[in-house]
Amino acid sequence: MSQHFSIAEENYIKIIYHLQQTDDNVNTNEVAAALNTKAASVTDMLKKLKQKKILNYEKYQGFRLSEAGEKIALAIIRKHRLWEFFLVEKLQFGWDEVHEVAEELEHITSKKLIDRLDVFLGNPKFDPHGDPIPDSNGKLPHQPQINLIDLALNKLAEVSAVGSQSKELLDLLKHKKIRIGTQLEVNKKFAFDHSIEIKIVGQTSFNISQQLAQTLFVKPLNK
Amino acid sequence: MSQHFSIAEENYIKIIYHLQQTDDNVNTNEVAAALNTKAASVTDMLKKLKQKKILNYEKYQGFRLSEAGEKIALAIIRKHRLWEFFLVEKLQFGWDEVHEVAEELEHITSKKLIDRLDVFLGNPKFDPHGDPIPDSNGKLPHQPQINLIDLALNKLAEVSAVGSQSKELLDLLKHKKIRIGTQLEVNKKFAFDHSIEIKIVGQTSFNISQQLAQTLFVKPLNK
């Protein structure tokens, strides 16, 4: 019934999905950069995906996934994020170590495996980076979150996601005792360097840089 | 440092390893049959593996893995069997369902992943089919086992492995309440059809066919 896709095709489908979330129309060079390949190779693949009805594409006009393409992308992302959750929760991997491995695991084809894994993990809704995990029908849980830099003063909020998965960020957050789920509020914003003073519930306040604040996402808590 | 092998190469290395356990020298057609491919394709791959010093091979003379080749094979088999154990113990897969999935999972490259998985699973020594799991240095646990058909009369023994992974065998064993670890002895052997009468500890005796007896392996228990 449903077509089979190679690992190469799946990697293209996934990256196009991610790019079209922010971009209206995805373009060749973006994909080439993201996949560490050349524009000519991308064009080759675009033709193939178009022919497989996975992609809406007219040459020189940019492109987006078709509905069918989005479904495939979401299935791959589901696998990626569930495996990341598994690695962190069950195998004690750090945040910054899981992405590469999940990049391979996401291509394992068994649907039964991934649905059983989901149950085994307790149907998690968010991966270790706070990114939403699509359910087995491809539906994404909605998380109303904003950038920490945009959080109103003295409003309690909970850290819900991070915008980077680097070891460096993880180091810093560990040291500051900030993790996903941490409750905090912003006491003051400084115009000089755009740093902000935050207070974690039950701790004394401290300053964080603009750069860090921009990398953190929070879910405002109602009172 | 250590070379990288493609999935195709790994599948050849693994099958050659298995074949050379029973065969003195492995030959082209055997490999072709086992991998569902053609003899010509096998020859192509043999040249490549020889050149990579993984295989001792002279044309028309048969072949065996080199020491380096065996190490690689054992690493793949370790992954395959640990994943099978995971699927059965943690995700409630049946015996007969795990092989295909493990065939894919065995090619995931992260050494850290597999060593952590090993710990997570409690360092199992045998997979769900009773096959030994190599440790992280490639050493195989030794299991002194014999075919049930060769077990002496009235000697207590424990089922340790099965020689097939089919749904059909699993069905039969479930019905007879035989699983790995089951303790039994042979009461009588019948010359007419080579069937044998066995008695599971705490149950009444019954007959099993020669074919089934030949598919079961047991570890004789001292006294």
Added chain:
DNA sequence: TAAATATTTTAGATTTGTCTAAAATTATTT
């Protein structure tokens, strides 16, 4: 031991995914 048969290897294609270099198209400047 010579003929017949089976096995293995080579020769030449094919598919997939990639690349470089050049051509075509689109976008941006003057």
Added chain:
DNA sequence: AAATAATTTTAGACAAATCTAAAATATTTA
């Protein structure tokens, strides 16, 4: 609106893994 620059596509090549058909070698049988 040209000219210039950037992007995208095409043309042609290559490596990996596979295949079929034919040739080479080894094994078995008579």
